[in-house]
Amino acid sequence: MIIQPMIRSNMCVNAHPAGCAADVVRQIKYVQKKKAERGEPKAAPKTVLVVGCSTGYGLASRISAAFEFGADTIGISFEKEGADSPRQKSGTPGWYNNMAFDREAKAAGLQSITFNGDAFSHDMRKKVIETVKQMGRKIDLIIYSVASAVRVDPDSGEMYRSVLKPIGETFTGETIDCMTGKISTISAEPATAEEAANTVKVMGGEDWALWIKQLAAAGVLNEGVKTVAYSYIGPSLSHAIYRDGTIGGAKKHLEKTAKELHAELQASLKGEAYVSVNKGLVTRSSAVIPIIPLYLSVLFKVMKEQGSHEGCIEQMERLFAERLYTGSAVPTDENHLIRIDDWEMDPKVQEEVKKRMATITQENFAQVGDLEGYRHDFLATNGFDVEGVDYNADVASMETI
Numbered sequence: 001m002i003i004q005p006m007i008r009s010n011m012c013v014n015a016h017p018a019g020c021a022a023d024v025v026r027q028i029k030y031v032q033k034k035k036a037e038r039g040e041p042k043a044a045p046k047t048v049l050v051v052g053c054s055t056g057y058g059l060a061s062r063i064s065a066a067f068e069f070g071a072d073t074i075g076i077s078f079e080k081e082g083a084d085s086p087r088q089k090s091g092t093p094g095w096y097n098n099m100a101f102d103r104e105a106k107a108a109g110l111q112s113i114t115f116n117g118d119a120f121s122h123d124m125r126k127k128v129i130e131t132v133k134q135m136g137r138k139i140d141l142i143i144y145s146v147a148s149a150v151r152v153d154p155d156s157g158e159m160y161r162s163v164l165k166p167i168g169e170t171f172t173g174e175t176i177d178c179m180t181g182k183i184s185t186i187s188a189e190p191a192t193a194e195e196a197a198n199t200v201k202v203m204g205g206e207d208w209a210l211w212i213k214q215l216a217a218a219g220v221l222n223e224g225v226k227t228v229a230y231s232y233i234g235p236s237l238s239h240a241i242y243r244d245g246t247i248g249g250a251k252k253h254l255e256k257t258a259k260e261l262h263a264e265l266q267a268s269l270k271g272e273a274y275v276s277v278n279k280g281l282v283t284r285s286s287a288v289i290p291i292i293p294l295y296l297s298v299l300f301k302v303m304k305e306q307g308s309h310e311g312c313i314e315q316m317e318r319l320f321a322e323r324l325y326t327g328s329a330v331p332t333d334e335n336h337l338i339r340i341d342d343w344e345m346d347p348k349v350q351e352e353v354k355k356r357m358a359t360i361t362q363e364n365f366a367q368v369g370d371l372e373g374y375r376h377d378f379l380a381t382n383g384f385d386v387e388g389v390d391y392n393a394d395v396a397s398m399e400t401i
Contacts, residue, residue, distance in 0.1 A: 001088055003395050005384045007179055010287040012382040016391070017082065019383030020096035021103075021401040026386070027060060027313040028104055031068040034317050042327030044069040045140035045226070049128065051076050051119050051211060053101075054094025055381065056283055057230050058145030060316035062101060065141065069320060072111035072137070074128060075101070076119045078148075082398035090398055093382045099401050111135070119146055120207050122154045122214075129218040138222035139215065141324075144208045144229040147285070151202040154210070162202035164247050164289060165191035171241045173291030174360075178378045181371045183362050186290050191246045203250035205229070205257025212261050216268065225271040226324060227261065229254050233277050233341065235350055237357065238291055251275075259336055274330060276323070276338040279315055282377035293374065295357065299344065300377075301370035302352045308343040311377070315340055 006014045035041075048065040052058040053075030065071040077098060082091030098114045105112035113131055117124050132139060152159050165171075165188050172187040191199070200206075208229055215221050231251040233243055242248055258275045265271030280299060286292050303309035310318070319340045323330055333339050343349065356368040365371065379385035 001395055002392065003090070004391070005379055005382065010178055012379065012384070014090040014382065015093040015096060016383035016389070017096045017395060017398065017401045019386040019389045020093050021100035022386045022389050023380055023383060024059070024063070024097055024100035025104065027063050028067045030313050031064050031317050034321065035068040038321055041069055041321065041325050043325040045071050045325070047071060047132070047135070047137045047139050048073045048141045048143065049139050050074070050143045050145065052145035052147065053077050053114065054079055054097050056145070057278060057312055057316060058143060059097055059101070060312040061143045061145060063313060064316045064320045066105055066110050066112070067108065068317060069325065070110070073105070074131060075112070075114045076124060076128070077116060078118055079116055084397055084399050088398045096383065096401050103401070118152070120151045120154060125211060125214045129215065129220055132220040138220055140222050140225055142211065142215070142225070142227040144211065144227065146207065148202055151207065153201070160198040160201040162199040162246070162250070163191055163195045164245065164285070165189065165195065166240050166245045167191055167196060167249070171290055173241065174294050175290055176293050176297060176371070178287055178293060178375050181365060183294070183365060188241060188290055196246050196249055199246040200250045200253050203247060204253030208254065209257050209261060212265070212273070221269055221271065223269050225265065225269055227273045228324070228338070229258065229275050231255065231275050231277050232280060234280055235295065235353070238295060241290055242292070255335065255337065262336065272330060274332065274336070274338050276319055277341045279310055279341045279344045281312060282374060282381065287378060294360070294369070295353070297369040297371055297374040298353050298356050298360065299349070300373045301368065302349055302356070303343065304370065304373065306349060308346070308349070310343065
């Protein structure tokens, strides 16, 4: 069958197997090129666990660890497989990304073990612990990159749902239709106290801490182990809907957890725990957040003009090579945060973005924003608009890449 993107309400609801695989290969080639430029790393993890490995920053982290730093990796994600019967149905992008990563890792002589299941469950932690012991290894790095709408508490069985809402009052902002470029205004109603608390339960640091504590108790963490979770802060214009909203509350809990884990790991294993604040990028969820798509399209335009634009793989390669594994102490700000969003938050970038955002209209959007780049990134997250892929070719199976 011929597969074309299915867009509904600024969300792509299908994926292209060959396109997803090609984009994974593109990212692998990028880190291999950077390794050739940088030379052999001064320090490197040998065994890496990525919780949330299938898309975005988690996938890029796994690629960087494996193909630039030579690490064997264990990945966990919860993806829906593709199906050929009773009818052809697309799997999620991460399903195909994981297949492509495992294939390329095997070809490169790297060990790659991927689990598809609930990362929030004790059962998944037990599987990982058993696997690491069977490998005769200890883990040098744990990346925690989980973005989920739902979490079931592994002890109580209670289900919590996360929401992306402001707190206190309705937030209204402009957005763009990523396919047509039409600017419109949308609003998000404020969260209840229960919704805010539930979002912290899903997206905060509780599950990350469970992972680290259970891995440590099982004796599968190496001395000097590092663990990193991911966050976003962004400009003041988005704070009401993000940083000061429900997701921001969860991220602040994540940051608090990092400090607690850092102290515990330092005392027991001379280990380290950090939150890395990353650049704003197009994700499957960011396209439906008020103001974010418009801001990102303008940000991309400005950063490309200034030569500092990065995607997921560029960010994670720089995180690994210039922050985590330099042979020196990991640099952080006064809040114990790794700031790999430094190029986005550069005053020169933000000043120009702010100026353009104040003047943007439907008529001048093409000049001040980067709709084409935003649209490409939006489609590429689902395997579409990837260079070198023939989208007019028949896809024989939705089950494989």
